[in-house]
Amino acid sequence: MDQETIEILKEFGLALVERQHHFFVDESIDNSEHVPTIQRIADTAYEYLITKGVSTKISTKVKNELINRGKELFIKTWMIPFDEDEEPPDEKEARRTFDQLLKRRQEIG
Numbered sequence: 101m102d103q104e105t106i107e108i109l110k111e112f113g114l115a116l117v118e119r120q121h122h123f124f125v126d127e128s129i130d131n132s133e134h135v136p137t138i139q140r141i142a143d144t145a146y147e148y149l150i151t152k153g154v155s156t157k158i159s160t161k162v163k164n165e166l167i168n169r170g171k172e173l174f175i176k177t178w179m180i181p182f183d184e185d186e187e188p189p190d191e192k193e194a195r196r197t198f199d200q201l202l203k204r205r206q207e208i209g
Contacts, residue, residue, distance in 0.1 A: 101152045106162065113145040113166045121173040131174075135201035138170035167202070174198050 117138055124134040142163045149159040178194035 101149070101154050106149065106154060106158060109145060109149065110162045110165060113141060113162065114169055116141050117166050117170045118173065121170065121177070124174075125177055131197060132201055135170070135174070135198055138167060138174075139202055139206070142166040142170075171195070171198050 120134070120137050120141065123129065124137075145166055146159045146163040149162060150156065175191060175194040175198070178197075179189045179191060181189055
């Protein structure tokens with residue numbers, strides 16, 4: 101698979117991650133549903149690239165970029181304060197929550 105096709109696949113994966121994020125925000129789905137969906141999108145891209153003969157290194161890089169974009173969007177949304185919040189949003193808590201849900205998804209398989 102040539103580099104241009106890999107880039108197109110990555111861009112498509114990023115579009116899926118962003119669309120999933122909009123769904124997460126618009127439909128108010130739970131974090132425990134959203135983060136595993138981001139993981140599934142990234143895993144699917146990785147598996148597809150591997151089956152097409154792309155190296156593990158490049159496939160992992162694409163997978164990580166998709167997860168990182170999902171995490172960036174998750175944190176950005178987390179940091180929007182709500183009127184009823186007693187304390188300001190905590191970015192460390194947002195990162196920790198995303199990472200814990202991601203880890204839980206990876207442990208389950």
